[in-house]
Structures are given as structure tokens and as C-alpha cells.
Amino acid sequence: MPHDGHDHDDDAGAALSPVALRVKALESLLVEKGYVDPAALDVLIETYETLIGPRNGARVVARAWTDPDFADWLRRDATAAITSIGYAGRQGEHMVALFNTPETHNMVVCTLCSCYPWPVLGLPPVWYKSMPYRSRAVMEPRAVLAEFGVTLPEGTAVRVWDSTAEVRYLVIPQRPGGTEGWSAEQLAGLVTRDSMIGTGLASSPA
Amino acid sequence: MNGPQDAGGMMGFGPVVPEPVTPVFHSDWERRAFAITLAMGMTGSWNIDISRHARERIPPAEYWAASYYEIWLKGLERLLAETGLASAAEIAAGRSKTAARPVTRVAAADMIPAILARGGPSDRPAATAPQFAAGDKIRTRNMNPGGHTRLPRYLRGCPGSIAIVHGCHVLPDSSAHRRGDDPHWLYAVRFSASDVFGAPGRDEIVADLWETYLEAA
Numbered sequence: 429m430p431h432d433g434h435d436h437d438d439d440a441g442a443a444l445s446p447v448a449l450r451v452k453a454l455e456s457l458l459v460e461k462g463y464v465d466p467a468a469l470d471v472l473i474e475t476y477e478t479l480i481g482p483r484n485g486a487r488v489v490a491r492a493w494t495d496p497d498f499a500d501w502l503r504r505d506a507t508a509a510i511t512s513i514g515y516a517g518r519q520g521e522h523m524v525a526l527f528n529t530p531e532t533h534n535m536v537v538c539t540l541c542s543c544y545p546w547p548v549l550g551l552p553p554v555w556y557k558s559m560p561y562r563s564r565a566v567m568e569p570r571a572v573l574a575e576f577g578v579t580l581p582e583g584t585a586v587r588v589w590d591s592t593a594e595v596r597y598l599v600i601p602q603r604p605g606g607t608e609g610w611s612a613e614q615l616a617g618l619v620t621r622d623s624m625i626g627t628g629l630a631s632s633p634a
Numbered sequence: 635m636n637g638p639q640d641a642g643g644m645m646g647f648g649p650v651v652p653e654p655v656t657p658v659f660h661s662d663w664e665r666r667a668f669a670i671t672l673a674m675g676m677t678g679s680w681n682i683d684i685s686r687h688a689r690e691r692i693p694p695a696e697y698w699a700a701s702y703y704e705i706w707l708k709g710l711e712r713l714l715a716e717t718g719l720a721s722a723a724e725i726a727a728g729r730s731k732t733a734a735r736p737v738t739r740v741a742a743a744d745m746i747p748a749i750l751a752r753g754g755p756s757d758r759p760a761a762t763a764p765q766f767a768a769g770d771k772i773r774t775r776n777m778n779p780g781g782h783t784r785l786p787r788y789l790r791g792c793p794g795s796i797a798i799v800h801g802c803h804v805l806p807d808s809s810a811h812r813r814g815d816d817p818h819w820l821y822a823v824r825f826s827a828s829d830v831f832g833a834p835g836r837d838e839i840v841a842d843l844w845e846t847y848l849e850a851a
Contacts, residue, residue: 453726457729463734561650566830
């Protein structure tokens with residue numbers, strides 16, 4: 429099968445876990461019924477494992493840090509601005525960019541499910557989809573931030589965005605100091621996935 | 635519905651476990667569960683709100699004990715049985731026992747990039763003017779529908795104000811139940827954490843809420 433051949437413990441060759449067996453059986457059934465094309469499944473997996481991920485969002489952020497006109501466009505119409513770089517489509521149809529400032533730190537959650545801006549960040553990490561994050565981010569964001577090692581200054585207000593509709597939010601972290609004159613490509617290397625969710629800050633130059 | 639998915643403000647689930655460098659999938663079955671869920675969505679047999687509602691109807695104890703892709707798997711099995719695309723016996727056996735039902739589309743590999751690029755925009759032409767403008771004061775309704783809704787429990791009956799007028803969007807409370815798009819105005823609504831949770835300080839919560847969830851304050 430095209431998806432065999434890597435080294436996870438539930439792959440062919442080792443004993444499959446009950447859930448792995450169940451998924452395998454379901455996939456066989458759906459292929460036998462003709463509802464899904466096995467080659468299409470491989471393309472879907474490959475797309476989200478190799479093509480779409482947080483490097484996309486990092487390029488958007490670095491561009492916003494280095495190009496004031498682009499930053500302005502992001503504020504006015506993030507969907508169009510992000511599409512202009514080539515990132516669009518499923519789970520990013522309606523984008524809003526949230527600019528962090530010394531006064532306000534933005535942080536994103538989906539308390540009801542796992543809504544996340546796929547075209548710019550890829551698929552969400554496990555913690556984002558988990559009950560601890562979903563239950564606590566809205567009620568005690570500062571305690572959650574502390575678990576990520578982030579402590580905000582007293583004067584910074586936290587604004588938590590609960591993605592309850594089809595609008596997807598991308599946090600634009602503050603540009604770190606000591607990066608004057610850096611190129612957008614260099615800056616993108618400082619933009620972590622968590623800084624674009626708002627559970628982290630952009631990295632400082634080494 | 636006030637189901638297990640409605641997590642905001644609950645307690646007792648423990649600390650968040652950050653994972654700075656994350657593999658996209660943690661095992662091969664997660665890859666396959668992800669792909670069959672997306673591919674079945676592309677058959678046009680249900681929409682995204684119907685699939686969300688299938689997941690939130692998983693009994694709470696089962697939902698909270700399941701990993702994320704197990705929730706997807708349980709939701710998919712439920713939808714297949716409910717739409718008649720596959721029976722529970724077929725799902726258990728992993729073998730087809732009856733003829734396949736017709737589906738609107740079977741996505742071939744070469745169709746995937748275009749399907750993903752198009753996505754599923756939820757904005758619709760507006761038949762009415764928005765009731766609210768940015769800055770307007772509102773109060774969320776105190777409602778407890780048995781069906782799907784995107785008004786979380788922790789934000790019911792709360793005072794807030796309009797932050798962004800997003801446009802007119804498909805109403806999930808309708809589309810999750812195959813009652814059509816029923817588009818309504820959608821707003822980002824800003825709340826003070828002290829009004830919602832009695833928290834001290836200036837922290838805020840913003841949620842995307844449809845006009846049907848709001849009343850003027």
C-alpha cells in the first residue's frame with residue numbers, strides 16, 4: 429500500500445492497535461464502495477504533511493514586518509493580502525489578522541472544536557485541539573500562557589479570540605528587537621507557530 | 635446543544651501540554667482517518683456543520699476519553715450510518731454487503747488541489763441590512779437549543795459590543811440540520827472577561843456570533 433513504509437509502531441509489520449484496525453477497515457470499505465479514491469487520500473495526506481504548514485504563516489508575518497503597505501492591507505483585508513502571497517482555500521476562506529502590540533496581546537482558541545487557519549499554519553497541534561486548552565484559554569489565558577513559558581507585562585491586556593464561525597484568525601506577533609535591517613527571509617526564521625496562535629512570542633535573535 | 639464539545643470555562647482537564655515541534659500526525663492511522671474524513675466530505679453527502687454536529691453528539695464520557703482523530707472517526711462512522719452510505723454491520727466488518735449509494739462526487743487525486751484551493755466559503759449575499767454596527771452594545775440571548783449552535787454556553791446572557799461586522803454567513807444552527815444556509819449577519823463580538831467570568835483586570839474575549847444570537851442592549 430502506498431502509505432506503508434515508515435517507522436511508526438502501528439504500521440504494517442507490527443500488531444495494529446484496535447483504532448488502527450478500525451480505520452483500516454473503514455478505509456477498505458469506503459474504497460470498495462467507490463466513495464473515495466485511494467490515490468486522492470495520499471494526495472490529501474501529502475499536502476498537509478509537506479506543502480502546507482506554519483512556514484507559510486511565517487512568510488506572511490515577515491512580510492508584514494518589512495512592508496508597511498502589506499501590513500496595512502492585512503489590517504484591512506487579510507483574506508486578499510494573504511491570497512496575494514499564494515495561501516488560500518480550505519479553512520482559510522475568511523481571514524482576519526490580529527496585530528499584537530505592547531498594549532494588547534491576542535491569542536486564538538476554538539472552544540467548540542478545532543477551527544484553525546490551515547492555509548497559513550497547517551493542521552493544528554494536539555494541544556490546540558485538546559480539552560485543557562479549549563476549556564481554559566478563555567477563562568484563564570494568563571495561566572495557559574505561563575504553561576507555554578510566556579509571561580506578559582502587567583500593562584498588556586490579553587484578548588482571546590474564540591473562533592466560533594468560519595472566520596480564521598492569524599496573530600501577527602511583535603517584531604523582536606535587534607533585527608533592524610534584517611531581510612524578510614531572515615525574519616521568517618524567528619516566527620514560531622505558537623507566536624501566530626498567540627501562545628508564544630516571536631523568537632529573539634540568537 | 636450543551637454537549638461535550640462546548641469546552642469554554644470547564645475545569646478539571648489538567649494542564650496544557652505544549653509541543654513546540656510537532657509531527658503533523660502521530661501515527662499512520664491518524665493520517666488515514668484524516669484523509670478519509672476529508673475525502674468523504676468531498677462526496678457532498680454532508681456539510682461541515684453536519685459533521686461538527688455528528689461529533690458533538692458523541693456521548694460526553696466517550697468524547698472526553700477519545701483522542702482527536704478518534705472523535706473524527708466516530709463522527710464519520712455515525713454519518714455513514716445515518717446517511718445510509720454504509721451500515722453499522724458493514725463498518726464493523728470492513729466489507730461491503732450491499733450496493734453503494736450514489737454520491738454527488740468522488741474526488742480523484744488530480745482534483746484535490748483545486749478542491750482545497752477553492753475551500754468552502756461561508757459568506758452569502760445579504761438580503762437585509764445588518765442590525766448592528768461596530769461599537770454597538772448588545773447582549774447575547776440566553777438560549778439552550780437542543781441542536782447545533784455556535785453560541786457557547788459561557789457566552790450566553792452576556793453584555794458585549796460589536797467589534798467587527800464580518801458579513802452575511804451561512805447559519806450553522808440551520809445548515810447542521812439540513813435546513814438550508816439561512817444566511818445571517820455575523821459579527822465579532824467583544825466581551826470583558828470580568829463580565830463573563832468575574833475575572834479582574836482588562837482582559838477581553840472576542841467570539842464570532844450570528845445576529846440571531848444577539849439582542850440590542
